[in-house]
Amino acid sequence: MSSGPGFQLILLTAPEPHPAEMKVLAAIMESPTPPRLHLRRPAWTPAKTAAWLRAAPAQWLPHLVLHNHHELAAKFGVGGVHFTASARAAGQHQVRPASGTVSTALHSLAEVQALGAAFDYVFLSPIFNSISKVGYPSAFALSEVAATLQAVPEARVLALGGIQAGTLPLARQTGFAGAAVLGAVWEAPDPVAAFRELADLAYGKQL
Template identity: 45%
Template structure:
């Protein structure tokens, strides 16, 4: 089943807890809380503003202590965090560990350590100007098929970067297990409607 995740805007948004809760209430399976530079106390305030029943669907991009404390869904590592972390971080049973990768070679190298990974930018980024795609979908498909059949293991790879209604339908046939979206959601006047439109394109 194709998974569609949402990454938060990197800055605070007006009435953000309500917006995030509305997405989760609409059925969003996983919400990545990415707030670069926010101290743990500020991230904790945001977590506490989201109803507890949704905490299992939250994945943090920093502050593993909060992942454990609030029994969140998982922890996501950036490249810098991945280099600094060393062994797998200590998480509770059932919590996921994911990371962001930017080449097929990185997928081959890190594939056994993570429950799922983001590969980006698959298309030209919507939220980052000048962040252009460096991938060809047939090449990605060939790599993922090779890992799954010849090597015997390929993590769930989710497409990130420039994913929108007009191109998301290309991703399942290219071997992606899902997609993570940011700009398409937060540049919309109705984030829930934008998420639902994307979901409809993958059914």
């Protein structure tokens, strides 16, 4: 499966909302080419997630991917659902939506070989030392990752973990189909500027 050609930059929300989250997202999502946005709120209830979706501008919804409470996807017309490793282990990925992308999180090269092509795209982590998770270091040799990506070209694998201005070019050189960013944006003094810098590196232009 494929979610689209070319290198792709995806933004994940922080587990708890940034103080200026909606203002930051407005600047990012209302650009001419908004990124795919993964709503990752593991502690939120269905009601709280639904309230956030109702508050979001309608034009954002096709670009959103839910990590939890997938039953809300059809109701709000979001663009996809994501299965965490624990959800996949519990077999929840067997129930998929009628439309939208389906993604998951992988943590080994063996999983990439076995499961990568079964989803529209997958995250592989941690590729570099995590910015948002203390004590979550890189778990891969990039040369081994590159060889695996070449061996399963039908899989669309995105790098996650430690993606920032200094590492994103390495992710591209390794052969990843894209990168997912979290800490480099939400922990930056200016999250919008941080995302735009990454977008410039990813696409060669400012969004």
